[in-house]
Structures are given as structure tokens and as C-alpha cells.
Amino acid sequence: MAYATILTEIRGAVGLITLNRPQALNALNAELLGELCSALEAFDGDEAVGCIVVTGSTKAFAAGADIKEMAPQSYMDMYKADFFAEPHDRITAIRKPIVAAVSGYALGGGCELAMLFDFIIASDTAKFGQPEINLGVIPGIGGSQRLTRFVGKSKAMDMCLTGRMMDAAEAERSGLVSRVFPVADLLAEVLKIADTIAEKSQPIARMAKQAVNRSYETTLAEGVLFERRLFHSAFATEDQKEGMAAFVEKRKPAFKQR
């Protein structure tokens, strides 16, 4: 399928989506968000894809929601359209693992988008921020909630109240990103990591994603119970039999994806 604001390709078992609106530093307008959601859903439904990577350009992962699109909106426009609710919910409904590969600016909605994915790997040029306060608004795609869970209250307050940017080293120290690579190596390194994920059992990877995500939504006791139920159900899969047999037989597992 041809898109206007993103590029998609399949590399091995990895579905790669590149945000491609360079004239606006990948600002997230309705068209881009709609295309991104459709591409994610297409990869989610494609059995050949075991992991999805979303990236931008070296200058910008995404410089935020499209300010020019938002500027004329009234309260009633935003409320009636339930602005950002649909892409937010479509992205969080994706069941396959999604890795964000971030270089350059990930600001406002760009930072929020990266946090909607399962984990973030950054290049040493990445800059993260929630600068909405400079525009007379606050984060609107979950930034105040997710950033706080990633980096804690003090740093989240600092970011949301000053609007300052965090570089890749600070983002890694704070737990916002899992790893940092030199900018020239970022995509190759992230694709290697995504390949590693794609080689696993897809049903089990979905369970792992669901279990980790549940920790955001519930108490420790409920989360542990949820994990235990999923863990037990893993023993109903052929991939558990194969994974454990492969270990005992000292060979690589050949997962059957069921």
C-alpha cells in the first residue's frame, strides 16, 4: 500500500515504518497519524512480521503534533473530535512488539508517540521534551502520565513545567530510553534487536508485552496474578514444548508460532 507521509517495508521478519514528512519535521497531522495506525495494523495482522520498528529522520523522530493544524481549533472542535483519542487507542491495541528508533527531536506528541511504543532506543543526537507549556497547552497524548511513569515525578514536572529538552544520555540515565547508539548505527542496531525479538515465539512475545503493560494499569498483587495466569497458559502452546525441548537438546528452538 502506498502512503503519503510514511514509508513501509519488511526487512526479514521486521516491519519497518519510517515517518516521512520532512518539510514539517514529521509533525503529527491527521493524515500521518491515520497512515501510521493503518500501517501498524497491517503489520500486526501479517504473520510474516514478528516485530515492528518505527523511526523518523536523523533530524526528527517527530517534532510534535502539528501546531498549524491545531492552532485554529476551538474547545468544541477538540472535544467533538475527541482529538488524539482514536490514534492513541489504535496504537495501544497493537499486539506485536513495537520498538521506537529515535534520532533528533522527539518533542511533545513525538515524545508521547515514542512512549506509546513498547520501548525506545535512541541515537546520541536524540532530544526528548514536552514543550507544550510554551504553546499555552499541556501534553495531550498521555505525556504527563507516561513520562512520569518512565522518569518519575520530579523530572517529569521539570520537563512539563520548563519545556526543556533532555538529551539521549539523560534520557538513558532516567529510564526513558533503553539503549543509545551512535546516530550512524541506530537503524542497523535497532533492526538487529528487532530481529532478535522476531525470532521468538510470536504468541509468547505478545504475552510478555501484555504482562509488562499490565504493570502500568493495576496493583502489584493483581499484576502478579495476571502474569501467573499468562505464564500457566504458555504451557498450552507448542512453542513452550519446543523452547524447553531445544534447551534440553542443546539446539536452537524452531518456534511454530502456536
Ligand SMILES: CC(C)(O)CC(=O)SCCNC(=O)CCNC(=O)[C@H](O)C(C)(C)COP(=O)(O)OP(=O)(O)OC[C@H]1O[C@@H](n2cnc3c(N)ncnc32)[C@H](O)[C@@H]1OP(=O)(O)O
Ligand atoms: C498533542 C500535544 C498537545 O500533546 C503535544 C504537541 O505535540 S504540541 C507541539 C510540541 N512541539 C513543539 O512545540 C516543537 C515545535 N518545533 C520547534 O520548536 C522547532 O521546529 C524545532 C526546535 C523542533 C526545530 O527547530 P528548527 O531546526 O529551527 O526548525 P524549524 O524551522 O522550526 O522547523 C522546520 C519546519 O518544520 C515546521 N515544524 C516544526 N515543528 C512543527 C510542529 N510541531 N507542527 C507543525 N510544524 C512544525 C516548522 O514550522 C518549519 O516549517 P515552515 O514553517 O518553515 O514551513
